[in-house]
Amino acid sequence: MAYPSDISRAQFKRIRPILERSRKKTKPRELDLYDVFNALLYITKTACQWRALPKDYPDYRAVHYYFRVWSKVSKGKKESTLDVVLKKIGRARTYQKWQEAMHEHGYR
Numbered sequence: 778m779a780y781p782s783d784i785s786r787a788q789f790k791r792i793r794p795i796l797e798r799s800r801k802k803t804k805p806r807e808l809d810l811y812d813v814f815n816a817l818l819y820i821t822k823t824a825c826q827w828r829a830l831p832k833d834y835p836d837y838r839a840v841h842y843y844f845r846v847w848s849k850v851s852k853g854k855k856e857s858t859l860d861v862v863l864k865k866i867g868r869a870r871t872y873q874k875w876q877e878a879m880h881e882h883g884y885r
Contacts, residue, residue, distance in 0.1 A: 778833045782822040783815045784866055792862040799858040800846050808835050816840040817859070821855075821874055 796810055796882045816834035820827070827837040834840065847858040 780815070780819055782818040782832075782834075783803065784818065786811065789814065789864050790814050792865055795858060795865070799849075800843075808825075808839055810843075813840055814862075816884045817844055818843075 781832045792814075792853045793810065796814065804823055812835050816830055816837075817840060819825070819834065820830065820840070830840060844859075847862075
């Protein structure tokens, strides 16, 4: 099922390499990063709880894991992977909500 917060596969193709670089690949991925990223967009848009993530998306624990990986700001960088990709796909409002949520919950 598609949700209004989802991006297209074409949009995802532009950001996939950025997302894949943020985690060292030690074994083949079992999850489609497209689904994981759309789940994060859904959470950002709806402000739902992790456990309330619709079953159409991967398990909330896996999504939360990628959220932690992608929201980390690496040494010597000013932005997290999520900061970069949200800007790249033109989700300005999503990016602003993302920043507000990060500050509100003390992630930065």
